[in-house]
Amino acid sequence: MNSKPVIQLRDLYKTYRSGEVEVHAVRGVSLDILKGEFVAIMGSSGSGKSTMMNMIGALDRPTGGQYLLDGVDVATLNRDALAKVRNEKIGFIFQGFNLLSRTTALENVEMPMLYNSRRIPAQERHVQAAKALNLVGLGSRSGHHPNQLSGGQQQRVAIARALVNQPTILLADEPTGNLDSQTSIEIMGVFQTLNDQGITIVMVTHELDVARFTKRMIVLRDGRVVTDEPVQPRSQADVELGKLKAAQEAVQLH
Amino acid sequence: MRLFASLKISARALRRNKMRSLLTMLGVIIGVGAVIASVSLTSGATKEVEDQVSSLGENVVNVFSGNFTRGGMRGGWGSAPTLTLADSAAIAQLPNVVAVTPEVRDREQVLANGQNWNTLVMGESPSYPQIRNWKMARGAMFSDDDVASLAKCAVIGQTVVDQLFPNQDPVGQTIRIRNLPFLVVGVLAPKGFNLFGQDQDDTVVVPYSSHMHRITTRRFVNDILVEASSSDTINDVQDEINELLLERHHTTDPDFTVRNQLELMDMVTKTSRTMSLLIAGVAAVSLVVGGIGIMNIMLVSVTERTREIGIRMAVGARAADILVQFLIEAVTLSAFGGAIGIGGGVAFSMTVSNFYGIPAYTPYLWIIIAFASSALIGIISGFYPAWKASQLDPIEALRYE
Numbered sequence: 001m002n003s004k005p006v007i008q009l010r011d012l013y014k015t016y017r018s019g020e021v022e023v024h025a026v027r028g029v030s031l032d033i034l035k036g037e038f039v040a041i042m043g044s045s046g047s048g049k050s051t052m053m054n055m056i057g058a059l060d061r062p063t064g065g066q067y068l069l070d071g072v073d074v075a076t077l078n079r080d081a082l083a084k085v086r087n088e089k090i091g092f093i094f095q096g097f098n099l100l101s102r103t104t105a106l107e108n109v110e111m112p113m114l115y116n117s118r119r120i121p122a123q124e125r126h127v128q129a130a131k132a133l134n135l136v137g138l139g140s141r142s143g144h145h146p147n148q149l150s151g152g153q154q155q156r157v158a159i160a161r162a163l164v165n166q167p168t169i170l171l172a173d174e175p176t177g178n179l180d181s182q183t184s185i186e187i188m189g190v191f192q193t194l195n196d197q198g199i200t201i202v203m204v205t206h207e208l209d210v211a212r213f214t215k216r217m218i219v220l221r222d223g224r225v226v227t228d229e230p231v232q233p234r235s236q237a238d239v240e241l242g243k244l245k246a247a248q249e250a251v252q253l254h
Numbered sequence: 255m256r257l258f259a260s261l262k263i264s265a266r267a268l269r270r271n272k273m274r275s276l277l278t279m280l281g282v283i284i285g286v287g288a289v290i291a292s293v294s295l296t297s298g299a300t301k302e303v304e305d306q307v308s309s310l311g312e313n314v315v316n317v318f319s320g321n322f323t324r325g326g327m328r329g330g331w332g333s334a335p336t337l338t339l340a341d342s343a344a345i346a347q348l349p350n351v352v353a354v355t356p357e358v359r360d361r362e363q364v365l366a367n368g369q370n371w372n373t374l375v376m377g378e379s380p381s382y383p384q385i386r387n388w389k390m391a392r393g394a395m396f397s398d399d400d401v402a403s404l405a406k407c408a409v410i411g412q413t414v415v416d417q418l419f420p421n422q423d424p425v426g427q428t429i430r431i432r433n434l435p436f437l438v439v440g441v442l443a444p445k446g447f448n449l450f451g452q453d454q455d456d457t458v459v460v461p462y463s464s465h466m467h468r469i470t471t472r473r474f475v476n477d478i479l480v481e482a483s484s485s486d487t488i489n490d491v492q493d494e495i496n497e498l499l500l501e502r503h504h505t506t507d508p509d510f511t512v513r514n515q516l517e518l519m520d521m522v523t524k525t526s527r528t529m530s531l532l533i534a535g536v537a538a539v540s541l542v543v544g545g546i547g548i549m550n551i552m553l554v555s556v557t558e559r560t561r562e563i564g565i566r567m568a569v570g571a572r573a574a575d576i577l578v579q580f581l582i583e584a585v586t587l588s589a590f591g592g593a594i595g596i597g598g599g600v601a602f603s604m605t606v607s608n609f610y611g612i613p614a615y616t617p618y619l620w621i622i623i624a625f626a627s628s629a630l631i632g633i634i635s636g637f638y639p640a641w642k643a644s645q646l647d648p649i650e651a652l653r654y655e
Contacts, residue, residue, distance in 0.1 A: 059568065059648050080572045087570020098565045098652065102270060112569040114259050161569065 007033040013064030040211035043220035091162025095174035106142040132160035152183035189237030264583040282591030285540030290599025298613035320509035335474035353381035377465025393440030411455035545635035552639035564651025577644035584636020592628025
C-alpha cells in the first residue's frame with residue numbers, strides 16, 4: 001500500500017467565540033492519514049468530531065495549526081480556493097443525504113461537475129455520472145427523483161455524487177445515521193468495496209458497530225485524540241449481512 | 255459555472271413555484287404592458303398626425319401675408335394683400351430653394367356634366383404637386399406655358415371627380431368656373447383629410463395666372479409655398495425669405511409670416527412628447543414596484559433554499575457561482591415578465607385600435623427599451639438576494655432546516 005499521507009494535521013486548533021465565551025472545539029490534533037486508509041473518527045457529541053470533519057472537508061479553516069491536504073496548506077486558502085479544493089479533492093457524504101429534491105439521481109450526481117474549473121461538456125457529464133451510479137449499483141435508477149428512492153438508495157446516489165470528480169478522499173459524516181441496520185451494512189459494504197479499489201475514506205460516526213467496518217479508529221474527547229488504533233477484529237459487510245439475514249429468518253421477520 | 259446549466263437550474267426553480275413566479279412577474283407584466291399599450295396608442299396618434307403634416311409636403315416653408323385688420327376685426331393669415339407674384343419670383347432665386355408656388359384660393363361653384371359642386375379653386379404654379387408631394391392619378395399637371403398663356407386648364411381632386419364625373423374619366427372633359435370652360439388635364443391622387451379635417455381632395459387647381467386674371471381679379475397672392483432642398487437647409491431658407499421680404503416690402507415690421515414644416519411638426523408633437531414623458535414616469539414607478547416584488551420573492555427563495563446553497567457550496571460552488579445562479583433567476587423572472595408584458599401591451603393596443611378605430615403603432619425602440627429595463631430591474635433587484643446567498647457560510651447553510 002502507498003504510504004504517502006493525503007491528510008496531515010499538525011497541532012490543529014479550532015476556537016469559536018460566541019459572545020464573551022471562547023469555545024475550544026479542537027485543541028491540538030496531530031495525525032496523518034495515508035492514501036488508501038479507511039478511518040473512523042469517533043466521539044460523543046461535543047467531542048469536536050464534527051468540527052474536525054468540517055476542517056478536513058475544507059468547509060472551515062482551523063484557527064491554529066496546519067492542515068495539509070495532498071500537500072496543500074488548506075488553512076491559508078481563501079473562500080474560492082477552498083471551494084475548488086472541495087470540488088476537486090473531496091467527496092462529501094452526509095447523514096441526511098443532502099440530495100437536491102425534484103432533480104433526478106443522474107442530475108444530482110452531475111452537479112459537482114458543473115462547478116469544475118475544467119469545462120465539462122454535458123455529454124461527458126452524463127457519461128461520468130452514469131458511470132458513478134453504476135459503481136454504487138444504482139445504474140437502473142438514474143432517472144428517479146430522491147423521493148422515489150429508499151434511504152439506502154439515496155445514500156448510494158450521494159456516494160456516487162461524492163465520487164464523480166474522482167476526489168482524493170471520501171468524507172462521510174454519519175453516513176448511516178438515517179438508515180436501518182441492514183441498509184447500514186450495505187452502505188458499509190459499498191465503502192469497503194471502494195476502499196479495496198484504493199479510495200481513501202474518512203468517516204465520522206458515533207456507532208461502534210459501524211466503525212468496526214473501517215481499518216483505523218480515532219476517538220476524540222474534548223477536542224483531543226484519546227485513541228488511535230487499528231480496528232481489530234474488522235467486520236466484513238458480506239459476512240455481517242449474512243449473519244443479520246440469518247437472525248432475521250430466526251425471528252421470521254421475512 | 256456554465257451559463258446554460260445556470261439557466262436550466264433557474265428555470266427549474268421558477269417552475270417549481272409556478273403560481274409564485276407568475277404573481278412575482280405580474281408587477282413587471284402590468285408595468286411593461288401598460289407602458290407598451292399607452293406608447294403604442296400615443297405613437298399611433300402621433301404617427302397619424304405626422305403623416306398628415308408630411309402630407310402637406312416635405313421641407314416646405316409657408317409664407318403667409320400678414321393679417322388684415324379693419325376696425326378691430328382681424329382677418330387672419332393671408333387676408334392682407336401684401337404678397338405679390340414678384341415676391342414669389344424673388345424667393346425662387348434664393349439659394350437652397352427647390353421649388354416655389356404662389357397660391358391664390360377661392361371657393362367657386364364648378365359646373366360639369368349637368369352637375370354642380372362648390373369647391374376650393376386654387377391658383378398654383380406647375381411645381382405645386384412636387385411641393386405638396388402629391389402624385390397625379392391620371393393625366394398630367396399643367397405646364398409653365400399654360401401659366402404664361404393664362405390657359406383655361408385644370409387639375410382636379412378625387413372628390414370633385416366623384417361629384418362631377420361619377421364613373422367617368424374626367425381627363426379631356428370640360429368644367430365651367432364662373433361660366434368659363436376649363437379643360438381637365440389631370441386628376442390628383444386621393445390624399446384624404448388634412449390635419450384640420452379638411453378634405454384635401456375637394457379641390458380644383460388651375461394656373462395661378464388664370465386664377466388671378468380670369469376667375470378673379472387679384473394682384474396679391476394668399477400665400478407662397480417654398481420647398482427647401484433638405485431639412486437641414488429649411489431654417490436657412492426661412493431666415494433668407496424673412497430678410498428678402500423685409501427688404502422688398504421696405505419695412506422692419508413684418509407684414510407676413512414665415513413658418514416651416516418643422517415648426518408645425520414641433521407644435522403637433524409637443525403634446526405627444528409630454529405624454530411620453532408622463533408614460534416614462536409611470537413606467538419607472540411600476541418597474542420599481544415590480545422590482546421590489548422580485549427582490550422580496552428572491553429573498554424568500556434564498557432563505558427557502560439555504561440548504562440547497564449549502565449542498566452546492568459543499569460540492570465546490572464558489573460564491574460567484576451562487577451569485578450568478580440567483581441573479582439569472584431574478585433576471586429570468588423579470589425579463590420573462592417583460593416579454594409577456596410587451597406581448598400583452600401590443601395585443602391590448604391592437605384590440606383597442608380595432609375596436610375604436612384609432613391607430614396603434616409600437617415603435618421597436620420602445621420594445622427594446624421595455625425589455626432592457628425589465629431585465630435591468632431583474633439585475634438590480636436580484637443582486638442583493640443573490641449576494642446574500644453567495645455570502646452564506648456553507649456549514650451554517652448545510653445545517654439549516
